[in-house]
Amino acid sequence: MGFRCKNLGVTYKTQNGELEALEDVSFSVSDHEFVCLVGPSGCGKSTILKLVAGLLDPTTGTIEFDSKPAGDRPRNAMVFQEHGVFPWMNVLDNVAFGLAIRGVPKAERNAIASRFIDRVGLSHFIDSHPHELSVGMRQRVSIARAFVNDPEILLMDEPFGSLDAMTKLVMTEELMGIWSRQRKQVLYVTHDIEEAIMLGDRVLVMTGRPGRIREEIEIPLARPRDLRDRDKSEIVKIKEHVWGILEEEVRAGLRGQHEPS
Amino acid sequence: MGFRCKNLGVTYKTQNGELEALEDVSFSVSDHEFVCLVGPSGCGKSTILKLVAGLLDPTTGTIEFDSKPAGDRPRNAMVFQEHGVFPWMNVLDNVAFGLAIRGVPKAERNAIASRFIDRVGLSHFIDSHPHELSVGMRQRVSIARAFVNDPEILLMDEPFGSLDAMTKLVMTEELMGIWSRQRKQVLYVTHDIEEAIMLGDRVLVMTGRPGRIREEIEIPLARPRDLRDRDKSEIVKIKEHVWGILEEEVRAGLRGQHEPS
Amino acid sequence: MSRRKIAEKMIPFIPPIILIATLSFLETITRMEILPSLFFPPPTAVMATLYNMTTEGALLDHLSATVIRLLTGFLLGGIPGMILGMMMGWSTAIRRILDPFVAALHPVPKISSLPIIMIIFGIGFVSRTIVVAVASFFPMLINTMAGVRQIHPIYFDVARNCGASRLQVLRHVVLPGSTPFILAGVRLGLNVSLSISLAVELLLADKGIGTLIWMAWQTMRIEELYATIVTAALVGISIRIFVQLLLNRCVPWATKART
Amino acid sequence: MSRRKIAEKMIPFIPPIILIATLSFLETITRMEILPSLFFPPPTAVMATLYNMTTEGALLDHLSATVIRLLTGFLLGGIPGMILGMMMGWSTAIRRILDPFVAALHPVPKISSLPIIMIIFGIGFVSRTIVVAVASFFPMLINTMAGVRQIHPIYFDVARNCGASRLQVLRHVVLPGSTPFILAGVRLGLNVSLSISLAVELLLADKGIGTLIWMAWQTMRIEELYATIVTAALVGISIRIFVQLLLNRCVPWATKART
Amino acid sequence: GDAPERKKLRVMNSPYMSWAVIHLAKANGCFDDLGLDVEFVVMRGIREGLPALAQGRLDVVPGFITPGYVNLMHRGANIRIVADKGHTESEGCPYRAFLAKKELVESGRLDNFENLRGLRIAGERTSTSYYALSSLLRKGNLTADDIVWLDLPTPAKQGALEAGTVDIVNASEPWITRIVQSGAGVIWLPAREVVPGFQHSFLMFGPSLLEKDREAGMKFMVGYLRGVRLYNEGKTDENVRVIAAETGLDEALVRDACWPPVRETGYYDTESLLTYQAWALEEGLIDGLVPVEGFWDPAFVEYANRFLTEEN
Ligand SMILES: Nc1ncnc2c1ncn2[C@@H]1O[C@H](COP(=O)(O)OP(=O)(O)OP(=O)(O)O)[C@@H](O)[C@H]1O
Numbered sequence A, B: 001m002g003f004r005c006k007n008l009g010v011t012y013k014t015q016n017g018e019l020e021a022l023e024d025v026s027f028s029v030s031d032h033e034f035v036c037l038v039g040p041s042g043c044g045k046s047t048i049l050k051l052v053a054g055l056l057d058p059t060t061g062t063i064e065f066d067s068k069p070a071g072d073r074p075r076n077a078m079v080f081q082e083h084g085v086f087p088w089m090n091v092l093d094n095v096a097f098g099l100a101i102r103g104v105p106k107a108e109r110n111a112i113a114s115r116f117i118d119r120v121g122l123s124h125f126i127d128s129h130p131h132e133l134s135v136g137m138r139q140r141v142s143i144a145r146a147f148v149n150d151p152e153i154l155l156m157d158e159p160f161g162s163l164d165a166m167t168k169l170v171m172t173e174e175l176m177g178i179w180s181r182q183r184k185q186v187l188y189v190t191h192d193i194e195e196a197i198m199l200g201d202r203v204l205v206m207t208g209r210p211g212r213i214r215e216e217i218e219i220p221l222a223r224p225r226d227l228r229d230r231d232k233s234e235i236v237k238i239k240e241h242v243w244g245i246l247e248e249e250v251r252a253g254l255r256g257q258h259e260p261s
Numbered sequence C, D: 001m002s003r004r005k006i007a008e009k010m011i012p013f014i015p016p017i018i019l020i021a022t023l024s025f026l027e028t029i030t031r032m033e034i035l036p037s038l039f040f041p042p043p044t045a046v047m048a049t050l051y052n053m054t055t056e057g058a059l060l061d062h063l064s065a066t067v068i069r070l071l072t073g074f075l076l077g078g079i080p081g082m083i084l085g086m087m088m089g090w091s092t093a094i095r096r097i098l099d100p101f102v103a104a105l106h107p108v109p110k111i112s113s114l115p116i117i118m119i120i121f122g123i124g125f126v127s128r129t130i131v132v133a134v135a136s137f138f139p140m141l142i143n144t145m146a147g148v149r150q151i152h153p154i155y156f157d158v159a160r161n162c163g164a165s166r167l168q169v170l171r172h173v174v175l176p177g178s179t180p181f182i183l184a185g186v187r188l189g190l191n192v193s194l195s196i197s198l199a200v201e202l203l204l205a206d207k208g209i210g211t212l213i214w215m216a217w218q219t220m221r222i223e224e225l226y227a228t229i230v231t232a233a234l235v236g237i238s239i240r241i242f243v244q245l246l247l248n249r250c251v252p253w254a255t256k257a258r259t
Numbered sequence E: 001g002d003a004p005e006r007k008k009l010r011v012m013n014s015p016y017m018s019w020a021v022i023h024l025a026k027a028n029g030c031f032d033d034l035g036l037d038v039e040f041v042v043m044r045g046i047r048e049g050l051p052a053l054a055q056g057r058l059d060v061v062p063g064f065i066t067p068g069y070v071n072l073m074h075r076g077a078n079i080r081i082v083a084d085k086g087h088t089e090s091e092g093c094p095y096r097a098f099l100a101k102k103e104l105v106e107s108g109r110l111d112n113f114e115n116l117r118g119l120r121i122a123g124e125r126t127s128t129s130y131y132a133l134s135s136l137l138r139k140g141n142l143t144a145d146d147i148v149w150l151d152l153p154t155p156a157k158q159g160a161l162e163a164g165t166v167d168i169v170n171a172s173e174p175w176i177t178r179i180v181q182s183g184a185g186v187i188w189l190p191a192r193e194v195v196p197g198f199q200h201s202f203l204m205f206g207p208s209l210l211e212k213d214r215e216a217g218m219k220f221m222v223g224y225l226r227g228v229r230l231y232n233e234g235k236t237d238e239n240v241r242v243i244a245a246e247t248g249l250d251e252a253l254v255r256d257a258c259w260p261p262v263r264e265t266g267y268y269d270t271e272s273l274l275t276y277q278a279w280a281l282e283e284g285l286i287d288g289l290v291p292v293e294g295f296w297d298p299a300f301v302e303y304a305n306r307f308l309t310e311e312n
């Protein structure tokens, strides 16, 4: 159940003319693969996830999903970078939302949702509305909602970005557990290079705007990996490499000199 | 121009009764000090910043500012965790907002704001509205706005959380430059323990809800520090110590067993 | 701090105090005939009349006739207005197709079209109700539409990503997300419906507050006129309370966050 | 995809098509006298009358009288409504003090209180304008209040943190943040003001679209009646276009984000 | 010598046929040589006009009888009837009448007033219309509860009669002519059969002319009676033209319609108003009876008649 993105391009219409966000992006995610996406801020990572989720139509290019007729799309769940927790629902209803949509009976969906709410440490807040939560707590609601949906493809946009280091580790372990138990594809956007290397089968490194895939790096680490042991030499080597690319791209962007190379 | 927080407590009124967010929090930030705040998600870090900024009244306790009559407050600038970029203003007006409020003439404030917009790498987007920006770009707008305001106290709530590693590094260098050139106090919330140690004169480690200061750690590193060199043994040692505390607090919280000890 | 808290505790008492002060002032200047007593009766006289009309007259009967007309009209006009407003707020295509018609029909004067409506729909209950319904239709529609358009697009993305059908998006995103504005629409719509109910009764009906207003003008019984207008104002206050209850119930997330 | 794009291109043509279809249908059934011809003239006859009234009659004079009345009333009522709405949306204290009075005064029937207003303010321009102003005051107030309350509290925090005074918060946060709802209020307010202007003219004026409506009824010139109502509808469409221009100009951030 | 200072009078104006006398007087310059400038103030309802008159904001209100008028005077408002403006004719075409469908009249059912029971009768909610209905019902020993009384805006009456949703309508000119000409109904019963000689229309002065400047009131009355004379010349081309222009009606309709009689002397039938008051008191519409001297000030017509006789 992998998928292939072919020559994706996205141009946004803005007040000040057109903005080319993505240019000729091609990559694939194969069955049960965990792919990480890193790149400078504003390079189009979120845009790619929205394309895969079908929330945005590419200006050019196509996405093909395995074993689905053209145009059809397997179930996917996205953890949005901006959380997207409904302010008008309490934590339970937010997390159970996907199940409610699929018509799962109330008792059952509440049971499932409660279990996941427990796992993200929000059982005290099950009745609370989002405005009563801290930012990190809202992010955890959004994570639980995606997990509950039990999708074939998980699209995660900086999912643990608002969590403290320790909570983040626990959540990551949870994610890795789910991923390895069930056959899912994961496309994972992160700002943390180390994290990308620790989690991914492959890391896609993007250029600055307009976003292109500059390099695909296979991560040769065996599974299961110990998420706490980040100082292995392979990791450090890859990290330095990626860091080098990013530095080039970011410096160019900050100087405002980035032109298609 | 430091300040002292004395026995701060905050109780929120919620739909489901009262929620004690902070309990007996006391600490001080002295002249030209850079203090970092770490703690598990939802422990009350943002709440503390809002208290210092005067956006929230403590339920108990007081805050005293040096060389200000009681009740008066020096100028402070906050980088909000949720960015708080005005959707109805373009990037330039957002960044220049504080100057506009202080009555700085248009030409002058635009010149100042443009300079900072350049430094955060958004000069191409100076006319754009926030909905046309990526999340990280919005965060950079919010950072530029705080820098432009040139406050006596900088309150930063996870200010670089939505930025890729490299952009974050550049922004951090910028911050350290500003801090060391001008005499400012900084209270800096971060989820990244390493970062807290690299930046802070002191690190305050908080307990889970209700938040208290569990430990204050002096960081004995000399200034200026090389932000890229994070593997020094002192750093690793402190990091492991903080990590240990956090682990305890987070595990307790996730098991829902955290009670006032 | 504590002074601020005391001030806050005082707030509920301020409106009655203002009211009583205003009434006392009016009482004084009318009793002193600074205003011509022919047209400005003292508030106490109006209150006495109101009391008489309630106990001896049929004020309550008339009131309930008006309230029934108002509610029927509002339900028949407001709910379709809300539904259409949701659809127009949500779908650019529907909005662009229907908005010109809404714009053209909204200002068509309701009361002066009443004879035409009576010729089409007959002279009975239906015509009168249609006019009231149409009056609440438009504020509900326009407010709901604006309310839906302010919903942050991410919530639509989330719902679609969870596999929501169009109907489910309507139910779980569009409806709750626009509730604060729907309720502003309810408030406007109910008040407009009340005004139009009174206008219709003024012209046509043999029952209702509007009929009383008409009678009061016709007989120049100025105390009765004011008493009737006070009754209309009380209906308005009830509407306000009702909407506030709805707000507290339906959008605790919006009111609690902001009060 | 491309089929959807073609459909999108079609949208602007749909309203005129619907309009022409409806008119053709009406033309047919009125020409066949399925509806009583006394009250239902064929659309072409109405259009001919409209043309005559414009070229030979004084339709444009009457129209401009109405538009001036409408705009004067709206400015005098809408702007205070907006300002008070901003203050009531923003400050819980002000809201709680004033809201009961707003609730009580809003439903006081405007047209049937006109004689009272005339008793107080005389029979001239002032009374008539006051009624129109009051009519737009309330929708502007209620919508602005709802609009301000939906502004996310973080923007108030940001403004305060940047040292904004209360007036600056009003100018830079409250006003722009509630613009989409203020504009919905403008649309409602202008339309209500138009209705009330017509009603006032119906009762009191010798000039204006309302006068024409009254004359058309009185003389049973049904074509003129419809022609006049069509004129009112055209004013409504102009209001809509005006508000859309304001929207595009004032809140590109809201419309662009959501269209 | 010096031109005498001209006096401005504010006269409520409605473009109704029953306003014809004033329209004719003004159009023919009847006030000009009296030093009066008559300014028309458009108001289409007595509801707005009466208070303005009582406050002195209007000088002259041509109106019709309402309980409110009686009550205002009862409370001491200084407003008085000063001249006739139209009363129910004693013969000829009716200015106000009950109309019904032709078949209903021909069926003979309406020959006996008791047979009105259960019929649907439409009128306006003005008290004059209701007064006529009430008097009609009394003839058949009925009350308003025995019939279905429908309040309809006048234009809808014609449609309702045509569509058969009402049986009888109470109407006045020009609607009678319109209904008859359209074939929707025929005249069944002129109002004179139920309220003979009813003084339905008159001219009122307020404090400005009754107290402050009676002389101007006298002059106005002279102009007014000149108008009455013109009016009583009947349907001359000039009269028809002026009335059509002022009311917006077609000249043909004005010519076909029935014009209510107005007394050349301007005298008012006080008896008729006493009868009306008795009825209104019974109905609970007025708070007490006003004696003749309380509502009728004959000084103005007396003066004007004298003036006009001397003039000739
Ligand atoms: N709705 C939009 N309208 C116009 N431009 C947009 C829109 N959304 C994104 N962009 C532009 O597209 C580019 C890519 O945005 P995107 O959100 O995909 O970046 P990102 O890689 O996710 O960045 P970050 O790491 O900061 O979240 C940016 O330059 C942004 O300005």
Ligand SMILES: Nc1ncnc2c1ncn2[C@@H]1O[C@H](COP(=O)(O)OP(=O)(O)OP(=O)(O)O)[C@@H](O)[C@H]1O
Pocket (backbone or CB within 6 Å): A131, A132, A133, A134, A135, A136, A137, A162, A163, A164, B012, B013, B014, B019, B021, B039, B040, B041, B042, B043, B044, B045, B046, B047, B048, B081, B209
């Ligand atoms: N407006 C509010 N109403 C009720 N409870 C609130 C409110 N704001 C915060 N809280 C509660 O207060 C506690 C502390 O919140 P705070 O936002 O300060 O946490 P935090 O340390 O900043 O967390 P994070 O790292 O996730 O941002 C949380 O338990 C939260 O549920």
Ligand SMILES: [Mg+2]
Pocket (backbone or CB within 6 Å): A045, A046, A047, A081, A157, B134, B135, B136
């Ligand atoms: Mg992004």
Ligand SMILES: [Mg+2]
Pocket (backbone or CB within 6 Å): A134, A135, A136, B045, B046, B047, B081, B157
């Ligand atoms: Mg926080």
